[in-house]
Amino acid sequence: MLPPQRSGSSGRAPSIDPDDAIRATDDDAAASRLSAVNLGYLPDPFLPYLYRPPMSSSHGGNAGAGGPSRKPPLINVGTHHRTMAVDMLVQQFFHRGGGQVLSLGAGSDTRFWRLSQSPKPNMSRYVEVDFPHQTSQKAQRIARTAKLHSIFPSPSPTPSASPSSLTSKPYTVSNGGTSLHARSYSLVPLDLRDPTALSGLDGLLDPDLPTLLLAECVFCYMKPEDTDAVLKWFGRFKEAGVLVYEMIGLEDQFGQVMKRNLATRNLSLPGAVYRTSADQANRFLNPLLGSGAFYTSDAKTLWGIHTDVIPKEELQRRIAALEHLDEIEELRLVLSHYCVAWATRGQILEGIGF
Numbered sequence: 001m002l003p004p005q006r007s008g009s010s011g012r013a014p015s016i017d018p019d020d021a022i023r024a025t026d027d028d029a030a031a032s033r034l035s036a037v038n039l040g041y042l043p044d045p046f047l048p049y050l051y052r053p054p055m056s057s058s059h060g061g062n063a064g065a066g067g068p069s070r071k072p073p074l075i076n077v078g079t080h081h082r083t084m085a086v087d088m089l090v091q092q093f094f095h096r097g098g099g100q101v102l103s104l105g106a107g108s109d110t111r112f113w114r115l116s117q118s119p120k121p122n123m124s125r126y127v128e129v130d131f132p133h134q135t136s137q138k139a140q141r142i143a144r145t146a147k148l149h150s151i152f153p154s155p156s157p158t159p160s161a162s163p164s165s166l167t168s169k170p171y172t173v174s175n176g177g178t179s180l181h182a183r184s185y186s187l188v189p190l191d192l193r194d195p196t197a198l199s200g201l202d203g204l205l206d207p208d209l210p211t212l213l214l215a216e217c218v219f220c221y222m223k224p225e226d227t228d229a230v231l232k233w234f235g236r237f238k239e240a241g242v243l244v245y246e247m248i249g250l251e252d253q254f255g256q257v258m259k260r261n262l263a264t265r266n267l268s269l270p271g272a273v274y275r276t277s278a279d280q281a282n283r284f285l286n287p288l289l290g291s292g293a294f295y296t297s298d299a300k301t302l303w304g305i306h307t308d309v310i311p312k313e314e315l316q317r318r319i320a321a322l323e324h325l326d327e328i329e330e331l332r333l334v335l336s337h338y339c340v341a342w343a344t345r346g347q348i349l350e351g352i353g354f
């Protein structure tokens with residue numbers, strides 16, 4: 001979640017490569033998660049292995065209790081709600097019998113490891129995609145951290161296997177260190193805006209299995225037509241679901257301030273064009289997507305998740321007890337600008353949702 005910004009910034013964008021600015025959004029997301037984890041909003045034993053905050057982070061928030069990466073309560077609550085909502089929907093997918101997950105713009109996300117932990121879901125494969133810079137960093141971290149790579153099942157020994165291959169690693173790193181493949185997991189470098197790039201996923205996923213496409217805060221950085229090309233490509237999966245976390249309603253005053261502030265980081269949001277959560281959900285039903293169109297879709301703002309989905313007891317136990325939120329109106333305003341949207345195609349996944 002991006003920090004809520006105050007008006008008044010007149011800074012000019014420093015000359016950063018716009019793609020560097022997009023890649024840096026993973027730091028925002030991971031730093032927010034780390035803050036929420038450190039303050040007890042969320043459990044995530046894998047995050048410290050996949051994300052290390054810079055010593056003097058420019059978006060690090062206040063020092064003090066919770067460490068230098070402590071974020072304001074609004075951000076921590078938003079991170080808690082979005083993580084919990086996406087986790088609940090992913091669990092519903094696995095309760096339907098499971099299948100495979102394709103996570104776009106995965107950044108430093110830890111979900112694969114959290115899912116692998118317990119109770120073991122029926123997950124045949126989990127594929128993560130991001131720019132090569134991100135995947136090479138993640139591949140290095142996985143390769144040097146036993147807590148991360150010990151989760152991968154050992155390769156099956158072949159009858160002719162030599163003693164040395166029996167002790168070989170359960171993963172391979174390739175493509176100049178930017179790809180990593182294990183039996184249940186792949187990390188693939190590609191630019192989702194390049195229509196030919198998705199061929200890099202050929203052979204990794206089984207088109208006959210139920211497949212969940214996960215894109216948390218990714219499509220907002222892409223033009224809608226580039227996202228549509230990805231959704232059309234995804235039309236090869238007949239039993240399929242898509243689950244996104246996105247910003248909405250950015251045409252209002254809050255959105256304008258946010259866009260102006262992001263522009264100072266050379267960051268634009270060409271894909272954040274949906275006014276409401278319903279608009280965001282409906283994009284997945286567009287007949288122009290052809291076989292990539294979904295049959296059912298729905299969405300909830302984070303505020304709707306706060307009021308209707310998060311159990312009251314969880315709100316009391318985790319949220320109210322942790323930090324004092326004076327500004328419920330400000331919380332409502334910020335949470336109303338983010339939504340979780342999902343859509344399904346095929347019978348197995350029909351009915352998933354809140």
Ligand SMILES: C[S@@+](CC[C@H](N)C(=O)[O-])C[C@H]1O[C@@H](n2cnc3c(N)ncnc32)[C@H](O)[C@@H]1O
Nearest residue numbers: 023025026029105106107130131191192193216
């Ligand atoms: C805001 S971060 C979100 C990371 C992660 N999904 C999460 O929620 O914690 C956006 C991620 O999408 C990736 N991304 C954005 N545009 C992309 C593109 N065209 N191709 C590949 N990755 C992209 C960025 O590099 C970054 O890691």
